[in-house]
Amino acid sequence: MRYIKFSERGPRMNNEDSLNITEIADKRILFVVCDGMGGHSCGEVASKTVCDSFSAYWQEHPETADSVQKIEDATKSASKTLDGKSGYYQMGTTLVMASIEGFVAHIAHAGDSRCYIIDAEGNVRYRTIDHIESSPISLPYISRSFFTRRPEDAVSEIKVVELQPHDRILLCTDGLYNAIEDDRLLHTLQCSKDLEQVADEYRAICEEKAGDNYTAIIVEME
Numbered sequence: 001m002r003y004i005k006f007s008e009r010g011p012r013m014n015n016e017d018s019l020n021i022t023e024i025a026d027k028r029i030l031f032v033v034c035d036g037m038g039g040h041s042c043g044e045v046a047s048k049t050v051c052d053s054f055s056a057y058w059q060e061h062p063e064t065a066d067s068v069q070k071i072e073d074a075t076k077s078a079s080k081t082l083d084g085k086s087g088y089y090q091m092g093t094t095l096v097m098a099s100i101e102g103f104v105a106h107i108a109h110a111g112d113s114r115c116y117i118i119d120a121e122g123n124v125r126y127r128t129i130d131h132i133e134s135s136p137i138s139l140p141y142i143s144r145s146f147f148t149r150r151p152e153d154a155v156s157e158i159k160v161v162e163l164q165p166h167d168r169i170l171l172c173t174d175g176l177y178n179a180i181e182d183d184r185l186l187h188t189l190q191c192s193k194d195l196e197q198v199a200d201e202y203r204a205i206c207e208e209k210a211g212d213n214y215t216a217i218i219v220e221m222e
Contacts, residue, residue, distance in 0.1 A: 001220060001221050001222060002195055003029075003195070003217060003218060004195040004196060004198075004199050004218050005216065005217045006202075006203060006215065006216060007019055007213070007214075007215035007216075008203070008210075008213065009213055010175055010212055010213050011211060012212060014044060015044065015213045016035065016036030016213055017035050017036070017047060017173050017215035018033070018044070018048045018093075019032060019034070019171075019217055020032045020055045022055040022059060024058055024059065024062050027062070027101060028066060029099070029100050030055060030058045030097065030098075031097060031171055031217045032051050032096075032097045032171075033051075033171045033173060034047035034050050034093045034113070034146075035093060035111070035113050035173040035174065035175075035213070037091070037093060037111075037142065037147070038212075042089050042091045043092075045085065045086075045089075045091060046091035046146065046148075047093040049085045050078045050081075050093050050146045053074070053077055053081040054074050054078055057073070057074040057077055057078070058074070058099065066099045066101055066104070067106070068158050070106075071097075071099075071106060071156055075110075075155070076151070079146055079151045080151075082147075089148070091147070091148055092146060092147035094110060094145055094146075094173070095108070095109060095110045095111060095156065096109040096111075096114060096115050097109070098171060100163070100219070103163040103164070103221065104160065104161070105160070105161045106158065106159075106160055107126065107160075108156035109131075110131060110144040110154060110156045111130070111144055111145045113171070113173050113174065114127070114128050114177060115169065115171050116128075116172075116185075116186065116189065118168050119166070120165075120167070120190070122186070122191075124186065125161065125167065126159060126161050128157070128159075131143045131145075144157070163221050164221065166220070166221060167221045168189050168195075169217075169218070169220075170217075171217045171219075172214070172215060172217075173213065173215045174212065175206070175210050175212035175213045176202060176206060176210070176214040176215065176216050178210075179206045179211070179214065180209075184205075188202065195218050195220055198218050202214075
């Protein structure tokens with residue numbers, strides 16, 4: 001597979017997004033994107049802590065096959081690590097990850113960071129659904145996330161996807177998809193000649209229109 005990544009501050013004072021790409025013994029690659037939650041302290045610390053914790057879990061268990069159980073165990077580990085890092089602060093982050101071995105992808109997300117998988121004909125093979133809820137007495141809120149001392153909220157939604165040659169996968173934070181209309185986002189992901197063109201178009205739009213940090217990992221299966 002081929003991949004490209006970027007993470008930009010956008011109009012914000014600092015970048016609270018994080019990403020990691022971790023290759024495990026030529027067997028699998030783990031891609032992780034996290035977005036520190038605004039309105040709380042140290043979003044950049046939360047996103048980096050959870051992002052790094054997932055990467056560390058994969059590095060520490062290289063012989064453990066990807067599975068729903070492995071992701072659930074990594075989720076619990078990341079939640080505990082975040083609690084230990086937070087001190088007296090309240091902090092939180094979303095997560096989206098994909099671990100790919102051969103042509104099998106294990107996808108997990110918690111919050112409103114997204115994964116899109118599109119085939120060479122432009123069909124959307126998979127797309128995460130944001131974990132956002134609302135009620136008559138409250139504004140919309142993220143219902144699943146990694147948040148200090150709330151392990152019950154750190155429940156990743158997990159999907160196993162059989163990939164096909166030339167599938168493209170996008171992992172991104174809301175700063176990117178909020179700046180780009182869905183039709184254009186998907187058309188660019190499918191129709192651009194190579195990953196550099198996809199990234200260049202996304203970045204050009206976000207530089208003009210983004211209202212937040214924006215981060216993406218774009219993967220193409222060969």
